[in-house]
Amino acid sequence: MTEKIDIKGEKDMPAMAMSLGLMDWNKTGSWRNLRPVIDYEKCTRCMICWKFCPDACILIRDEEPVIDYDYCKGCLICAEECPRDAISVVKEE
Amino acid sequence: MKLTIPEQELMQSGHLACQGCGATLAMRYALKALGQNTVLSIPACCWSVIDGPFPYSSLKVPIFHTAFETAASAASGMEAGLEMMGDKDTQVVAWAGDGGTFDIGIQALSGAAERNDNIMYICYDNEAYMNTGIQRSSATPRLSWTTTTPENHPKETPKKDMVGIMAAHRIPYVATCSVAYPEDMVKKVKKAKDTQGCKFIHVFAPCPTGWRSAPETCVKLARLAVQTKVFPLYEIFNGVDYKINVKPAKPKPVTEYVKLQGRFRHLTEADIKQIQRTVDWEWERLLKMAEGCEETEEKKGKKKKK
Structure with a gap:
């Protein structure tokens, strides 16, 4: 996990234009107003949701798809593409 | 559980793309196919914003942000530099949007294609300048x-x-891909990586923000574009050998594709009929181009088997 990098002055700058860390500090989950929820009883582990996630936030844990709500922006492509309708949509409070 | 595309993830969550962005899907699949040993040259386009502000990046491969018109020439330069250093394995990829390819970057791209530099040029096409406000x-x-x-x-x-312009340069490999067909895209990018010379890949990447469509329909729209023959999937070898990858058995009418998008909301039925005629004409033309080519492809395969 990258911490936010604090550049106060010239001394903290790298020698050339380059990246010093990944964007994973940016928890895009706060953008979401609709939440996809996987029903594991209906799910056949086809991983189509994993395949079509534009935020790469459906993780594979023990051969199961798990949505990382820290980053899920709530685009609902997973719910739309699920062939078994195993992903329901819940309104965020 | 069986995965149809590589599991390796070189795109980090937390990037700045809009909800349901097709361009990020394109990047995800391309990097899955290319692997770690890749250098990207990105001009001004949505991806120069999606990647994140200095000093961060959301890709786990080196990226060179360059000026709008220079994606291909920067990639050519990097390729020449790597060659001088004796590095023949690293694939240099120019990654540009449709503006940086069709309009502003076409001169540099044409130059690189004419020199047949060993680079891969991937254009993700969202059909307007989305990042600056849908021009x-x-x-x-x-x-x-x-x-x-x-x-x-x-x-x-x-x-x-x-794609026709790039094929006219007679470069070894030109292909069209869609984010709704990831297996096809991974296969094509891998094929391009194994080809020596200049490669051009045109990826269809819907933009919910600019197309005024719902974010969840991103993949559905990309799939409909192929099924309605609006965006056919095909490959061109050496600029002349055409191969159509997806031939829809029962093509859907373009209305299904058009009605999901707010940018076509003002169209009358006559307009849609006209679009349908153009799409059918283009498809017939593509079929004619591919006529005879597939036979030669098959013959080549047969020769190899013998």
Whole structure:
């Protein structure tokens, strides 16, 4: 996990234009107003949701798809593409 | 559980793309196919924003942010530098949007294609300048709404045939991909990586923000574009050998594709009929181009088997 990098002055700058860390500090989950929820009883582990996630936030844990709500922006492509309708949509409070 | 595309993830969550962005899907699949040993050259386009502000990046491969018109020439330079250092394995990829390919970057791209530099050029096509506020580009389809072609004056000219232009350079490999067909895309990018010389890949990447469509329909729209023959999937070898990858058995009418998008909301039935005629004409033309080519492809395969 990258911490936010604090550049106060010239001394903290790298020698050339380059990246010093990944964007994973940016928890895009706060953008979401609709939440996809996987029903594991209906799910056949086809991983189509994993395949079509534009935020790469459906993780594979023990051969199961798990949505990382820290980053899920709530685009609902997973719910739309699920062939078994195993992903329901819940309104965020 | 069986995965149809590589599991390796070189795109980090936390990037700045809009909800349901097709361009991020394109990048994800391309990097899955290319692997870690890749250098990207990105001009001004959505991806120069999506990647994140200095000093961060959301890709786990080196990226060189360059000026709008220079994606291909920067990639050519990097390739020459790597060659001087004796590195023959690293694949240099120019990754540009439709504006940076069809309009502003075409001169540098044409130069790189003519020199047949060993680079891969991937254009993700969202059919307008989305990142600056949905201005029309030469990739915008006819009769489409954008902020510079308002509803009472929609775009009058058709989309530029970029794949045809690249094929006319007689480069070894040209292909079209869609984010709705990831297996096909991974296969094509891998094939391009194994080909020596200049490679051009045109990826269809819907933009929910600019197309005024719901974010969840991103993949559905990309799939409909192939099924309605609006965006056919095909490959061109050495600029002459055409191979159509997806031939829809029962093509859907373009209405299904058009009605999901707000940018086509102003179209009358006559307009849609006209679009359908153009799409059918283009498809017939593509079939004619591919006629005889597939036989030679098969013959080549048979020869190899012997």
